[in-house]
Amino acid sequence: MTETRPDLIRWALIAAAIVALIAAYALLPVQDWAEAFRRWLGGLGAAGWVAFIVIYAVATLCLVPGSLLTIAGGLAFGLWAFPLVLVGATLGAGISFLAGRYLVRDRVADRIDRNDRLRAIDGAIADDGWKVVGLLRLSPAIPFSLQNWALGATRVAFWPYLLATFFGIMPGTLLYVWIASLGAGGGDGGPLRWVFFAVGIAATLAVTVLVGRKARAKLAEKGLSEA
Structure with a gap:
C-alpha cells in the first residue's frame, strides 16, 4: 500500500x-x-525570429508544452517556423538537460545506486544514449519538456543527446508547423498526420523494447533475476 x-x-x-x-x-x-x-x-519582423527562439527555449526550460509555441510559430511565420522551432527547442532541451544533470542527478544518484534495476536501466541508457534519445523524441509517451529534465538525470552524454534531439524532433515539428501554416485555409494535415502518429507509436514500442532489453542484459550480467 x-x-x-x-x-x-x-x-x-x-x-x-x-x-x-x-x-x-x-x-x-x-x-x-x-x-x-x-x-x-x-x-517584430526579423527580430521576431530571435525573440521566438529565446521564448521557445525559456518555455521549454519551464516545462511549457512545446506544441503550443510550435503552432503559434507556424501561424506567425508559416513554414519558416520549422528551423526556428528546431533551434529554439534544441537550445531549450540543452539548457534543461544541464539543469537536470546538475540540479537533479545528484539527488537521484544514491537511489539509482541502491536499486539494481534502476542502475541497469541507467546503464542501458548510457550505452545506447543517442538511440534512446532519438526514439524518445519520436515517441509521444513522455512530454518533450519532461524528457529533457529526466534525461539530464541519466548518464547519457550531452552531445549525443543534443544531436539526437535535433534530428529526432524534426518529424513532429514539421507536422505541427505544417498544420499551423494551413490553419488559415482550414486544413487538418490529411493522411500525413496519421503517418506521423503511426511513427510515434512505433517509436514508443521501440524505445520500450530497446531499454528493456539492455536493462535485462545488464541484470543478467550481474546474475540478477527479473523477479
Missing part, C-alpha cells in the same frame, strides 16, 4: 492538471491570446 499511494496521488495530480487545461481552453480566450502572440511576433 505504501508503494501504490504515491502513484495514485501522482496520477490524480496529472488528471487534475489535464482537467484544468481543458477547462482553461474552454473558459479562457486561449485562441485570442494565440492570435495576439502571432500578431506580435509578425510585427
Whole structure:
C-alpha cells in the first residue's frame, strides 16, 4: 500500500492538471491570446525570429508544452517556423538537460545506486544514449519538456543527446508547423498526420523494447533475476 499511494496521488495530480487545461481552453480566450502572440511576433519582423527562439527555449526550460509555441510559430511565420522551432527547442532541451544533470542527478544518484534495476536501466541508457534519445523524441509517451529534465538525470552524454534531439524532433515539428501554416485555409494535415502518429507509436514500442532489453542484459550480467 505504501508503494501504490504515491502513484495514485501522482496520477490524480496529472488528471487534475489535464482537467484544468481543458477547462482553461474552454473558459479562457486561449485562441485570442494565440492570435495576439502571432500578431506580435509578425510585427517584430526579423527580430521576431530571435525573440521566438529565446521564448521557445525559456518555455521549454519551464516545462511549457512545446506544441503550443510550435503552432503559434507556424501561424506567425508559416513554414519558416520549422528551423526556428528546431533551434529554439534544441537550445531549450540543452539548457534543461544541464539543469537536470546538475540540479537533479545528484539527488537521484544514491537511489539509482541502491536499486539494481534502476542502475541497469541507467546503464542501458548510457550505452545506447543517442538511440534512446532519438526514439524518445519520436515517441509521444513522455512530454518533450519532461524528457529533457529526466534525461539530464541519466548518464547519457550531452552531445549525443543534443544531436539526437535535433534530428529526432524534426518529424513532429514539421507536422505541427505544417498544420499551423494551413490553419488559415482550414486544413487538418490529411493522411500525413496519421503517418506521423503511426511513427510515434512505433517509436514508443521501440524505445520500450530497446531499454528493456539492455536493462535485462545488464541484470543478467550481474546474475540478477527479473523477479
